[in-house]
Amino acid sequence: MDRRPRPQKPAFPEPFARLVDAFRRLPGIGSKTATRLAFHLLLSTEEERSSLTGALETLASQLVACKDCRNIVERDAGDPEAPLRCAICLDPSRDRTILIVVEDIQTLYSLEKSGEFRGLYHVLEGRLSPLEGVNPEKLRIKELLDRLNDPVVREVILATSPTTDGEATALYLSRLIKPMGIRVSRIAFGIPVGLEIEYVDEVTLIRAVEGRHPF
Template sequence: MAGYHVPPLERLVDKFESLPGVGHKSAQRIAYAVLNMDKADAESFAQAIIDAHEQIHYCSVCCNLTDGDLCPVCRDESRDRSVICVVEDPRDVFALERTNEFHATYHVLHGAISPLGGIGPDQLKIKELLRRVQDGTVQEVIMATNPTVEGEATAMYISRLLKPLGIRVTRLAYGIPVGGDLEYADEVTLSRAIEGRQEL
């Protein structure tokens, strides 16, 4: 119906559509789902957003998200403190933790160096990483930044800062995903797979 407007609904759709990965149709579906909630559920939903915004901040050690001074990984005494895995985003920590294979610590940069995007080293949590390696406990830093131009540049920049300190710097291996076909892999992925090959 032309000219049919419900301003509060339009504002709600606009807010959901402003989220990454949410298109207009999805935003509409979410908005209608919210409208179908009873008042208590709607208030609880809104309160969860407010609580997350007010209570979540950076871990004082690794800069991951937490609601305490330390994140659960940094609080865990069983973690190997001699190894730090450096990632771009808190979501990368969750992805690596799902594997149940990594039992050391993390450091979250909150981005990657991107001159075109106006992001330099000073906007990332690199100084905090350098402070962490000063006490001599850290033996290895695994660079697990994304396999993009920005991720590679960030890994190389941090590597140049750490190597003079006598710290071993390694790069997460990238390659063909399990179940993937070689014919569909791009050249960069294939070259990474060859570099990261292992003995059988």
């Protein structure tokens, strides 16, 4: 048996380790990338660092959720508590008869990037997941149903992930929405089943919306 002491992992000084750890908690970032980013910042100029911290602070202080769809909106400087609508919800050229339900703002932006979807959005802020303790109350379902009381809405497209949780969410929503006399459709995935929707590129996504079927 090899009794030589195993090489110890280098221990970073605490303030540096804390930054590495903060990066590591971000999606898609492993230890190696986290360390590389932290070293990059360590060697960056004061100006580069303050532009980053400034942007992070702005996230919380200057952004609010759109009162209708939960997209992000820049807060009104004159009246920081004012409920606001996002540019999409305010755009008079959008088709108000179709509403697409997405899990997150990222998917909303992917669809917007394609420029081909002209309806409105509703961001659920997640998907049902009994294992992770996400029940209907934790999602923006009540807000969605309130919006659907507006008789102008004729169709709801369910664009949740083609995963078990995403499918269960779509099924749950369709059971609530259909009795309201609104057409419910599900996006047609040319996407591998099991893939979370945030990883789908915008072209595949808009094709999936165009090929939607009654649900």
